Amino acid sequence: MRNKFADTFYELGRQDPRLCIVVADISPAGSIEKFRTEFPQRFVNTGVAEQIMIGMTAGMAQRGLRPFAYTIATFSLYRPFEMIRDDLCYQNLCVTVVGIGGGLTYSTLGATHHAQEDVSIACAVPNLTVIAPCDPLETESATRWCADQEHGPVYLRLGKAGEPSFTQAAPQPWVFGKLRRIREGSNVCILSYGPIMKRAYAVAERLEATGRSTAIVSVHTLKPLDVKGIVEILKKFPSVVVIEECAPNGGLAMQVKAIAFDIGAQTRIHSFALRDEFIHCYGSHDDILDAHGLGVGEMAGRILGE
Amino acid sequence: MKLERSRERIEERRNAFDPYAAKQRCRRYRKRILEISQQVSALHVAPAFSCVEIVDALYNGVMRRDAKCEYRDVFLMSKGHGCMIQYVVLEEQGVLSRADIDAYCKPHGRLGAHPDYETPGIAASTGSLGHGLGLAVGQAFAERLKGGDTRLYCVLSDGEFQEGSTWEAMMMAGNLGLGNLVALMDNNDFSGLERMSEGHKAFYPLVDKVRAFGWRAIEVAGHDGAAIFEAAASAADSAVPTLLICRTTKGKGVSFMENVPIWHYRSPNPREYVQALMEIETAP
Numbered sequence: 001m002r003n004k005f006a007d008t009f010y011e012l013g014r015q016d017p018r019l020c021i022v023v024a025d026i027s028p029a030g031s032i033e034k035f036r037t038e039f040p041q042r043f044v045n046t047g048v049a050e051q052i053m054i055g056m057t058a059g060m061a062q063r064g065l066r067p068f069a070y071t072i073a074t075f076s077l078y079r080p081f082e083m084i085r086d087d088l089c090y091q092n093l094c095v096t097v098v099g100i101g102g103g104l105t106y107s108t109l110g111a112t113h114h115a116q117e118d119v120s121i122a123c124a125v126p127n128l129t130v131i132a133p134c135d136p137l138e139t140e141s142a143t144r145w146c147a148d149q150e151h152g153p154v155y156l157r158l159g160k161a162g163e164p165s166f167t168q169a170a171p172q173p174w175v176f177g178k179l180r181r182i183r184e185g186s187n188v189c190i191l192s193y194g195p196i197m198k199r200a201y202a203v204a205e206r207l208e209a210t211g212r213s214t215a216i217v218s219v220h221t222l223k224p225l226d227v228k229g230i231v232e233i234l235k236k237f238p239s240v241v242v243i244e245e246c247a248p249n250g251g252l253a254m255q256v257k258a259i260a261f262d263i264g265a266q267t268r269i270h271s272f273a274l275r276d277e278f279i280h281c282y283g284s285h286d287d288i289l290d291a292h293g294l295g296v297g298e299m300a301g302r303i304l305g306e
Numbered sequence: 307m308k309l310e311r312s313r314e315r316i317e318e319r320r321n322a323f324d325p326y327a328a329k330q331r332c333r334r335y336r337k338r339i340l341e342i343s344q345q346v347s348a349l350h351v352a353p354a355f356s357c358v359e360i361v362d363a364l365y366n367g368v369m370r371r372d373a374k375c376e377y378r379d380v381f382l383m384s385k386g387h388g389c390m391i392q393y394v395v396l397e398e399q400g401v402l403s404r405a406d407i408d409a410y411c412k413p414h415g416r417l418g419a420h421p422d423y424e425t426p427g428i429a430a431s432t433g434s435l436g437h438g439l440g441l442a443v444g445q446a447f448a449e450r451l452k453g454g455d456t457r458l459y460c461v462l463s464d465g466e467f468q469e470g471s472t473w474e475a476m477m478m479a480g481n482l483g484l485g486n487l488v489a490l491m492d493n494n495d496f497s498g499l500e501r502m503s504e505g506h507k508a509f510y511p512l513v514d515k516v517r518a519f520g521w522r523a524i525e526v527a528g529h530d531g532a533a534i535f536e537a538a539a540s541a542a543d544s545a546v547p548t549l550l551i552c553r554t555t556k557g558k559g560v561s562f563m564e565n566v567p568i569w570h571y572r573s574p575n576p577r578e579y580v581q582a583l584m585e586i587e588t589a590p
Contacts, residue, residue: 020451041451044482052440052474059444062423062430065451067444082434083471087441091423091431 001158001195002100004136006031008143009068013039018066019147022046024053026071026100054080057095058087066094066147072106073099073115073157077122088153089127095153096146102132102157102194103245104274104292107285111278115157119193120250122155123223130223132157134182134197135165138220141174149176159195166197167218177221179229185215188303189237191230191256193219196245199289199296203243206300212239219252230256234265241270241303245289248273270303323367328531331366331398332358336559336586338394338407343573346411349419352557352569354390356528357461357492360552361391363534364459364490365399378456380445382429384438385463385492386420392427393417401427436469438462439489443479446487446547459538460489465497468506473519479547480520487547488538493528494556498570512551521547528552560585 010031013019020042021032027045036043046053050071057067069076076099077084088095099115106113122130129151133139139158146154167174170182179191188207192200197218204214217233219225233240234256242253253271260269274292281291289295335358343349361381369379383392393410396402402417402425409415416425420433430441442460449456466472479487493512495502502509516523522544526537534552541548556570557563560582563574574582 044447046474046478047481049474049478051436051471052443052478055437055440055471055475056444056447056478059430059441059446060448061444062441063445063448063452065448083437083440086431086434087437 001133001136001139001163002028002161003030004139005098005143005158008140009147010035012144012147013042016066016147017042018064020044020060020065020067022053022057022060022067022069024048024050024069024071024075026075028070028100050075050079051083054083054097055087058083058091058093061093061095062091068096068098068146070098071100072113073102073118074113077115077118077155081121084128084153085125089125092127092152094150096156097153098156098158100158101160103159103196104288105160105195105285107288108282110280110282116245116274117247117249118155118157119222119244119246119252122157123250127152128223129154129221130157131155131176131221132193133220134193134195134218135163135167137165137167138174138218142220145176157194163195164198166201174220177224177226179226179233180218180220181215182218183214183216185213187212187237188214188239188241189233190214190216190241190243191219191233191252192216192243193222193252194245195285196243196289196294199294199299200243202296203241203300203303206296207303210304222252225255227259230259231263234260234263234267237267239268239270239303241272243272243294243299245294246273248276272299323363323532323535325532328359328362328366332362332531333586333589334398335362335391335394337583338397339390340574340579340582340586342390342407342410344576344579345408346573348571348573349390349411350387350571351390351573352563352566353385353388353463355558355560355563356494356554356556357385357388357552358391358558359529359531360461360490360492360534360554361395363531363538364461365395367531367535368538369457369459380429380456380458382432382438382442382445382458382460383421384432384442384460384466385435386432386438388461388463388492389419389421392421396427435463435466436471438466439472439475439479442487442489443475443482443484446479446484447482450484450486455486457486457488457542460487462489462491464491464493464495464502464509467491468497468509476516476519476521483520483545484547485544488541488550489547490534490538490550490552492554493551494554496556496565496567496570499567501565516549516551521549523549523551525551525553528554529558559589
């Protein structure tokens, strides 16, 4: 995802002189390094100083530029949170805040580097659009949209590197603000977003093996949420599953359940999110997802036990 | 040669700044703020009074206008709670209307106790301290990148320099060599609660700190409009950002408000209002 973001930004930045990137001592190598070499005046490193990273992107947007801020998700969202809220969102400025390593991607670095409640927090702020692509291809689509949109600030929540692509043959294209069916199915529908999509696919395979035709929908735009699309899914599928790499409070599952309540849906809803706790586990990304109860077997078992 | 030209320019513009006229304007501004104070139970009178001359010198002398009389330079009020002075200056200039000011903090109005971005004449929403300089750094950076000669003038409270975010912005402005950025510190020596020189001694000395961050630092008498004008004008050809440390008095102009913390927020009662008005009118 990181490389795809960098490649896309570089390509767009060559065309659009408004595009700038402000990083806080963390930079995607590869194409961003090329961008830095070719357009040094549009690359700014604030050093280990995230408040000025966000503050200055706000000022830049006020004077007609189109800045992206970039660092590890915890530092791009949590550390300068009031700058995001007051400078970007209150003033509704078109700045994209990129959080690399959303969720538990930086598994071995401990909770200081785990953005495990980033989506909940970001979705709570007025005017802030929240986008979490599930693979490199969606990262490209989302980056393109961010570079040219007129809505306001965006939190673009990415994984890290090496994520597989799921969406090259998706039945539907990436459209901002719309649910995207990326795998067809008729009995069960899994809603997910971000790098944990790989587990959604693994769960779908387990369900298929037991004869349950399973669709997967990428909820890449968490805010504004495609409520109409969610309603349709709740009406169409007898079983809906939400899998997310985010704290349970304020995540997608809560919203889906609230919508289901509002429309009196009869659907069975299973939701899988991170636990509401800091887990001191320093293994791989998979290890820590397992420790949070998000093992593929565990999730499939709970769904099949209905 | 460059220095001489610069001196000539300062001399030329100094003549354009009339200290007597400035004094009359500042008297009007203070009276108007007092008048508004009688419509609401609380507004930041003292923080506004301490930067009246600073804001006046910027709007009525330092900041340049284009042929259509629109400002080419940008004013950014980082100490958002001091915005009453900006409102009344904008009222006098016709940017805000009398009706706008009369509806201050009222449900049908558009002016609150802190400035709101996209209100006419307002360059940024502020109110939470420690945000304005970062915004000004971004704006100054953008203007330089676009190749224009717009200058950014950012007024900060001294209390804002207790915020770490202000020093992040100071360091970055120094790193970027933003010569088109001029910050003006309203150094009245009071945060909301107490005198900084008593309760927060490590705040001083200022000049060395500021210079160490790659800025020019100029100390100036903050109620002397001509001095502010001259110091700000001297920043015009700088290759690095400039901070004017304006020595001011919180509540300046009203004896019972000066350096008394409660006036950070309180509005005078009718009796106090009459006395305050008399002091402003009879001040030399």
